[in-house]
């Protein structure tokens with residue numbers, strides 16, 4: 333359920349509702365020492381109990397209850413800081429929190445401006461960003477959302493269920509800002525249910541274009557040979573479905589790299605002026621192929637063949 337997309341035009345000067353928390357149907361699931369609210373029962377309660385005008389204030393109060401609990405579970409030194417559109421939970425000093433909140437506001441302004449109508453605009457709650465002390469603590473929190481299966485390494489994630497929020501951990505400031513800008517693009521696009529490769533391509537490219545990130549995929553040009561070999565070996569079936577982005581092997585990084593390459597190829601290809609239309613029409617179920625054919629006028633097989641070489645890249649059959 334995605335009722336609380338967090339974009340924020342309605343959030344200016346939202347006062348926290350005077351919410352009797354005992355009445356909130358909070359149910360929590362515990363994992364890794366952290367509590368996770370069961371938003372599937374909270375969202376309908378908000379919508380049934382409060383008129384639209386009061387819902388932003390209610391969500392502000394709900395996020396306070398939620399984040400104060402996570403703050404307590406995170407241990408000494410965690411704090412909560414707010415800006416106009418964001419709530420940040422982190423172990424940072426007030427000065428460092430303020431610096432990051434300024435970065436988030438600037439990133440939001442620039443990315444939202446670039447995405448235009450593609451970005452979600454009907455937010456009810458604030459953007460929530462959680463930064464944990466280190467990767468171990470991050471995984472204790474984030475493992476709740478990934479099930480038991482092994483997943484590849486991550487620097488951050490945009491949790492797309494319940495109440496959409498961005499999670500990462502303390503690391504070098506510049507790379508952390510790049511990761512957060514990447515995840516924030518997801519934050520503004522997840523409602524569209526576009527193919528994951530396209531969302532990842534945009535999440536990587538837009539922050540670079542806006543000079544919010546230097547990119548974290550390494551020098552793709554110098555790794556192009558290995559990238560081609562990887563996909564010639566594995567085929568692209570799991571790339572189009574999105575599964576390869578969670579692989580615990582070489583395919584994970586190769587998926588992010590290929591998503592950037594393919595998005596660039598489309599932006600440089602025929603009918604690039606219709607790219608926004610393509611993004612709006614692209615569906616997860618077919619990897620975006622129908623939208624490519626109808627909007628761009630060519631198959632994704634043609635686009636990806638420019639980099640990987642000729643082949644039947646759309647099906648299970650490989651070149």
Ligand SMILES: [Zn+2]
Nearest residue numbers: 514518532535
């Ligand atoms: Zn991503």
